[in-house]
Amino acid sequence: MKAVTYTTFGDAADVLQLQDMPLQTPGPGEVTVDLAFSGVNPSDIKARAGSRPGITKPPFPVIIPHSDGSGVISAVGEGVPASRIGQRVWVWNGQWKRAFGTAATQIALPEAQAVQMPDPVSLETGAVLGIPGLTACHAVFSGGDPTDQTILIHGGAGTVGYLAVQLAKWAGASVIATASPRDFERVCDTGADFVIDYSADDLADQILDANKGQTVDRIIDVEFGQNVETNTTVISENGRINAYGSAQHMTPILPFYPLMFKAVTLEVVLIYLLPENARATAIEKLHSALAAGALVCPIQKVLPLQDCARAHELVQAGNRTGAVLIETI
The missing domain is CATH 3.90.180.10 (Medium-chain alcohol dehydrogenases, catalytic domain)
Known part of the structure; x- marks a missing residue:
């Protein structure tokens, strides 16, 4: 061969x-x-x-x-x-x-x-479907059914983020995504309800404004260290952060008490080590979304x-x- x-x-x-x-x-x-x-x-x-x-x-x-x-x-x-x-x-x-x-x-x-x-x-x-598809799918659905929730997806123009936007909308969530301005139209076209410049100085305020002043239920993050302060501000009580990357800041300082007093769940997603039952769930969700024509x-x-x-x-x-x-x- x-x-x-x-x-x-x-x-x-x-x-x-x-x-x-x-x-x-x-x-x-x-x-x-x-x-x-x-x-x-x-x-x-x-x-x-x-x-x-x-x-x-x-x-x-x-x-x-x-x-x-x-x-x-x-x-x-x-x-x-x-x-x-x-x-x-x-x-x-x-x-x-x-x-x-x-x-x-x-x-x-x-x-x-x-x-x-x-x-x-x-x-x-x-x-x-292996790394990008399973990562996006697990990040969207880990923590339960996101129907009627608001999900913030950092990096909505990246391969994982782009798939996550589609999967979250298919699941019935409202989606706020961050991206570079050059990608706004593409991310909107895939279903995001709001797209915000990830480099904005008032990023947290814009996220809250997009959600009518309310905090968000779930965050999917490609740059956890870079976004940790923003995420801490905008996450809801009993909210969930599913982080699958942190290349810009590999050793972030975690604002533990602000997160603790919101009872936030943080999951560091490494799709290679996904347990068998969680992988089976992600595969089933991926196939269902593809069959429904909801995932490109x-x-x-x-x-x-x-x-x-x-x-x-x-x-x-x-x-x-x-x-x-x-x-x-």
Whole structure:
């Protein structure tokens, strides 16, 4: 099979290489997926660059990057029903704590990590459902049914935020999103009731004004450290903050007593470690939203396998309006 690999940390153009590798044979409880698309996420960039805290060398001698992907099951291992052969599937945690991810023509992995796709859903969309889709879905629904609640979504133009806006509106919530002014129209078009400049000096006041002077029930945050003071001001008593990122301020000072005296629940979301029941719930919600036509996963660029380094550079540059995929066929 063809695969993109790296053996050392560094810039994408310097360390990623396309090579031939043995075909992926499924072990007991596993399936082999002939991949069609591989999704490229910021976490893949950090892993390849060696920028995760405390990690000084690659955890495996040879790594095939990327955790997300989609394709068709071509073989099954012992204990897996043969009826799974031919299923269109999307993949989660393809390269989490494993050497070989989805930047290849094949992957073998536990069968639970290859989720059968609803028939109308494209393979391109399937390659976005792993990290962005599950993160957005869990962040919206963790803490209970958000119907009739007001949800503040920081970073509504990002891949996760954009999906979260759609899922929150589908669930019957009112949505206030923050974004850069250049993205206001796009975020409004996806369903946000109000969109506010994330850099505004009076951000908290504008959020409260948008909610008719009331605090918000739930916050989904891509930059927890940067927004912690604003969030503390605008969150309701017994409210919930689901934070899935804090790249700008990795060691924020937490205003504990103001949060405690609102009895706020803070969940730090890491989708790789989602418990089985919570993951099953998120998958069911994602599929239901897709089946209802309530969720669109925009794709900005699809590149061939040999241009994997370019895909990494596009994701690293930021300011995207959709996912970046590698076509692996």
